[in-house]
Amino acid sequence: MAHAQWARLAVGSLAGAMLCVLSGCGGGAGDPVAPAWSPPAWFAQQAQKQEEYRVALQACLDGKGWDLTVTSLGGVEEGLSKADMQRFPGDLDTCRTSMGLPTQPPPKTDAELRDEYRKDLDVRACLVAQGYAMAEPQSEDAWLDAARESYDPATTEERLREIVMWTPYGDPVIDALPPSNVDELTTVCPQVAF
Structure with a gap:
């Protein structure tokens, strides 16, 4: 008797599952399922290069008397006055050159x-x-x-x-x-x- 009940339960569950699959009860027909995303290897490599660049540029600009916070892309968080805007590009180029980087991208x-x-x-x-x-x-x-x-x-x-x-x-x-x-x-x- 117990075996017959288990068999009916299994058949009923299987039929329900098949009906669910055929009718699209999971998320609606045509709903896209977002694939899992994982970062490519170059993300970590670039993050390391950016941090090395940021630290070196920060040290160089500090050495030139700037009280600025360098961002990971080499920008600065603080705004610059007109007078600072006259001086900053030259100091930035000097720092980039001292870091072995070109002032203009090749x-x-x-x-x-x-x-x-x-x-x-x-x-x-x-x-x-x-x-x-x-x-x-x-x-x-x-x-x-x-x-x-x-x-x-x-x-x-x-x-x-x-x-x-x-x-x-x-x-x-x-x-x-x-x-x-x-x-x-x-x-x-x-x-x-x-």
Whole structure:
């Protein structure tokens, strides 16, 4: 008798499960299931490079008498006066040179640009995984055209303002966040910088 009850329970459970699967009772037909996301290896490598850069630049600027807090991307948290804006770029260039870095970025090859685009896609995936509804990125070909022109030293300042080059942190959703939230996000989803 107990065996018959168990068999009916098993058959009933199986029939219920099949009906559930066929009718889509899990989450509604067509509901996307977000894949698990994990950061690519380059995130950790870049975080280490950014911290080394930040520490070295902070020490150099401190040595030049600046009372500023350097961010992970080499910016400063504090605002600068007009007088400071006259002096700061020169000191920044001197510090970068002393750190073995160029004052202007060298031209990038197409392979380097394609790698940068793929990394931007990784950053976008990270931001989406954090719950941000991001716009679709620019196509790789359109991005490459914009990148080539924006990195070209012959491109005028006026033309640079006209070029549309997609970046995950330029997305309107992210751009609308307070700077402190963006700084926190960059610790999880780093901007492509190194």
